[in-house]
Amino acid sequence: MIRQGALLAGVCACLAAPVQAARFNFCWAGAGGYTMTGVIGFPDDLLSKPVITEADVTEFRITGYLSGVAIGGWSLAERSRDTTWHLRFDPATLTFPTGGSFPGEQSQGWNADGDVEDCGRDGFGFNSGNYAQDVCWKGVWIEQSSIDPATPLRATTQAVTPECRGAYLLGKRP
Secondary structure (H helix, E strand, O other), X not given: OHHHHHHHHHHHHHHHOOOOEEEEEEEEEOOOOEEEEEEEEEEHHHOOOOOEXXXXXXXXXXXXXXXXXXXXXXXXXXXXXXXXXXXXEEOOOOEEOOOXXXXXXXXXXXXXXXXXXXXXXXXXXXXXXXXXXXXXXXXXXXXXXXXOOOOOEEEEOOOOOOOOOOHHHHOOOO
């Protein structure tokens, strides 16, 4: 009886243990002084998956900046039925695929659809499609933020800054 109780207690402790999550930072450097920092998290056991999608993500938030000053943000906690939420992430290379038609395997839509104009009246969003990578702010596409759609967007375990400075931008792995 004591052995069964100890076994049951051990099983309960394992089940109550927190699930380990892979967590990465990223920083996007757009044009016109626009940048964005963010965090993505998902269960560790998905690290071997070829592609992480929005359905796998358990933590996600972005903050947009203009010349280093925060202008807005968005997180999964703010997601509604009408929110654009399309994400692809390659955990083997720590990159977000970019440059493809929206929505698709090579595009992103984080509170911003293919027209980059549905981020909400007070919102902020990011889009990467086949035309550009750019941001939406207060429900308006910020054309001057646009950069080449195929520009790599990498994640890192290192801290990031609104200026997007760091070795990971040079293609070095964390």
